[in-house]
Amino acid sequence: MPTDVRCRVETDRSSGVVRLTGVLDRSEVRTVRDGLLARLCARPGPVVADVTDLRMTDPAARDVFAGVRREIRDWPAADLLLCDPTGTVEGVPAWPTLDGAMAGLAAAPMAAVVDAEFPPAVEAARQARQLVTDGCRRWGLDELTEPGCIAVTELVGNVVAHARTPMTVRLAPRDSTLHLAVRDHSSRQPAFTGPAPLDTVGGRGLLLIDTVARRWGSSPVPDGKVVWCVLYAADELAADG
Structure with a gap:
């Protein structure tokens, strides 16, 4: 051949x-x-x-x-x-x-996107929350700041607790939605595991992500995975109304 x-x-x-x-x-x-x-x-x-x-x-x-x-x-x-x-x-x-x-x-240019590399350390969640806060302010999605911070805390916390590899946090707006993703270098796929002790960093499984995001999922990729979620401004406005 x-x-x-x-x-x-x-x-x-x-x-x-x-x-x-x-x-x-x-x-x-x-x-x-x-x-x-x-x-x-x-x-x-x-x-x-x-x-x-x-x-x-x-x-x-x-x-x-x-x-x-x-x-x-x-x-x-x-x-x-x-x-x-x-x-x-x-x-x-x-x-x-x-x-x-x-x-x-x-x-179809990349209108707006933010990403950053973090080590699998506890302070990565705080730094990722700042990325979300700054991005939502810049993109006029202030109503998604709080749910976005909740979601990214859990996504990053899962990497710190389970994958224990360097990670890339990426976020971008699309119309009135916020798309978040964390790429790590572990093939271990996320799953609901129930509540964790309140004194842990993240660790509440994916329950909070499922609560604040309309959609979420995990994509196996070479040398790891991408865990993503999508938050809708309309959901937050409806909840406030």
Whole structure:
């Protein structure tokens, strides 16, 4: 079998382009998924997957692109676009040329996003709350400051208590919502574990996140996971009313 048959995923570090070459069949779906998610974890903003030189021999394997886009739809400031001359991939915005896709990327700029790296230390929760407070003030989402701080405290607290790895905290507005995510380097997935003692840092499981966020979830990614949640200003306004 020729060595160029396998699917290759190459990232252009100077742009938001991920180039895929070779052959995509079901055996290579994981390679594509992991490569795209790794790039989306590494940088906020939309990513263009260039499949010009990718031969897709299995129609079912093409669904990996729509699957990745569904996976990241609630991540802060994340999206997937395609350069697809064949027009055969469904469920993802696509252009027939890379120039067209890059123009589409420029037309959907990263309007606002904040992210920061933290060690798995107790003070990380306080620093993350300050990120949320500053971001909500800047984006006119003051009503989401308190629930956002509750959510990020629990997300960060779970990393400190369980993952015990460095983490990236990222947040971005979208219309009248706040999208929060914490990426760590542990494959251990979060789960409801019930209340914890009040003198612990975080540790109340995901009950508080489920209370303040309309949606939340966890995405396995290469070398860890992304735990995310979405808060709606309308929910807070309705509660106050």
